[in-house]
Amino acid sequence: MSVLTENPAEVRTPRADASGEPAFTVSLNGSGGPLKGWVVVDTLVDSLAMGGTRMTADVTEEEVRGLARGMTHKLTLVGLPIGGAKAGIVSDGSDREETLRTFGRTVAPLLHGGLHLGCDLGVTPADRAVFFGEADYDPRRKNRAVDMPYDWRAYYEPLVDCTGHGVGVATVTALEELHRQGGSRRVVIQGFGTVGRSVAQFLEDRGHTVVGVADVQGTISAERLPVAELLALTDGFGRIDRSRLPAHVTASSEPDAWLDVDADVLILAANHNALNSANVHRLRAGLVVEGGNITVSPEARLKMAVSGATLVPDVVANVGGAAAAGLALARIVPFELPSKQRKNWVFDWVGTRVRQNTKDLLEIAAATGQDPLPSLLTARRKERR
Structure with missing residues (x-):
């Protein structure tokens, strides 16, 4: 089992900047066609970040920033060594394929440089395949990590639920x-x-x-x-x-x-x-x-x-979809397992962490009477230092 850190025994977790500002924001205007949208990388761990792509008619930069911060929190809570990010495309769904192709061409340098973008509201697995193809991006091959033995769809689509x-x-x-x-x-x-x-x-x-x-x-x-x-x-x-x-x-x-x-x-x-x-x-x-x-x-x-x-x-x-993707990108999932057992392993991994985080969240809320999320995030960071 290997992870994307210099020391395989060390598992780092993403941590949002104290200023509340993301690591960087990119405005998308299109390459070879018009496009309006944003990519927000909230945090980076060893130059890596991940998150979904939202495509709606009313998505805003502020919304994408909030979603990217949420990804940082999710990955922190489940202990995966990847930063949080998100993309947003302003589109009503017309000229769908061309919009996604333009998006793929535009974000290709980010995808190849350590950012992984997947599905979110308004973007299906088939849509993801379109922009992956246009960007010539293959998640099987990532810097400082062993290659995945499966293409992305073969790994990820059985985990859609x-x-x-x-x-x-x-x-x-x-x-x-x-x-x-x-x-x-x-x-x-x-x-x-x-x-x-x-x-x-x-x-x-x-x-x-x-x-x-x-x-x-x-x-x-x-x-x-x-x-x-x-x-x-x-x-x-x-x-x-x-x-x-x-x-x-x-x-x-x-x-x-x-x-x-x-x-x-x-x-x-x-x-x-x-x-x-x-x-x-x-x-x-x-x-x-x-x-x-x-x-x-x-x-x-x-x-x-x-x-x-x-x-x-x-x-x-x-957190299930994000964790399933993160487990593969960090090369933590046991790829040697047959497909059904590998799916069960991922579901059990996610279920165990969701169950514990839910229990701890509600216990903190009952004990303090305040918003328990900041305390839970602090506890998870301390556990993984």
């Missing part, structure tokens, strides 16, 4: 820690993309009841939603075919109708600041788990704390 697995682990762990483990809990999932679908299956398999799901078209609800049927009715972008819904399912196009569904648990697995100062007063669930990145605004976090609701933040719950 790893983020949802981690979010599910965080949810059931939080319910146990909050002494709410008895019986089936009612769950609403806002966002039914890869993460939302995976969490729905994970929680149903463990006896919980999905009573509400929201996609870009609105919210559907029932006393018990048939998860398997919904998965069959959902396309690759998380859109549920309303014309084929079972008769007992109610559909609403009202904004934020997912907040009006009576539930014990709310999984936020979609857009930025979905829970915010304008709608947090409608929150019914006592437990909120961030399955997406920065899905609760700072103002909503404060109001939740006052109301007594519990939040498991994205940097604790939404």
Whole structure:
């Protein structure tokens, strides 16, 4: 097993600059075509950083900076020796392939220089393959590391549900820690993309009841939603075919109708600041788990704390995909294992760390009555010095 440090026995973790400023920010204007976007590298460990690529019509530089800082926190909490980064592309999805090709040409020097960019909101594995190809970038070969024995898709795509697995682990762990483990809990999932679908299956398999799901078209609800049927009715972008819904399912196009569904648990697995100062007063669930990145605004976090609701933040719950990628980039994953065993190893690795971080986060919160995340980050840094 080798890692990307000069001393294989030493595992460094990313640490954000005390000033709050990222290591560097690059504005993207395009190479061989127009492009608007940013790459923010929040931290570097031995000249390496990683994070996803978000492509939406309204993404901002400030949002990308926040996402990159979140990546630093995630990698710190799970103890991987890679810095945090993120990319954002301003696009409504038109001319999709050409936008991604232009992005690949533009960020090629960064990819080849130690930055790894993957998927995030609005960017699929197929999209990632487009910009990897245009940049002639192959994650199998990284400086100061042994080559990977598999191409990226062969390694990573079997792990597509790893983020949802981690979010599910965080949810059931939080319910146990909050002494709410008895019986089936009612769950609403806002966002039914890869993460939302995976969490729905994970929680149903463990006896919980999905009573509400929201996609870009609105919210559907029932006393018990048939998860398997919904998965069959959902396309690759998380859109549920309303014309084929079972008769007992109610559909609403009202904004934020997912907040009006009576539930014990709310999984936020979609857009930025979905829970915010304008709608947090409608929150019914006592437990909120961030399955997406920065899905609760700072103002909503404060109001939740006052109301007594519990939040498991994205940097604790939404780490599976980042960790799976980081384990490969750092050459920690045991590549010699057969595919199924290797997948199980990664899922177990992620689940163990998510479970411990969730437990410690909630214990700190109960003991101090304050935001527990800074204390948890400090503890993890000290453990890995």
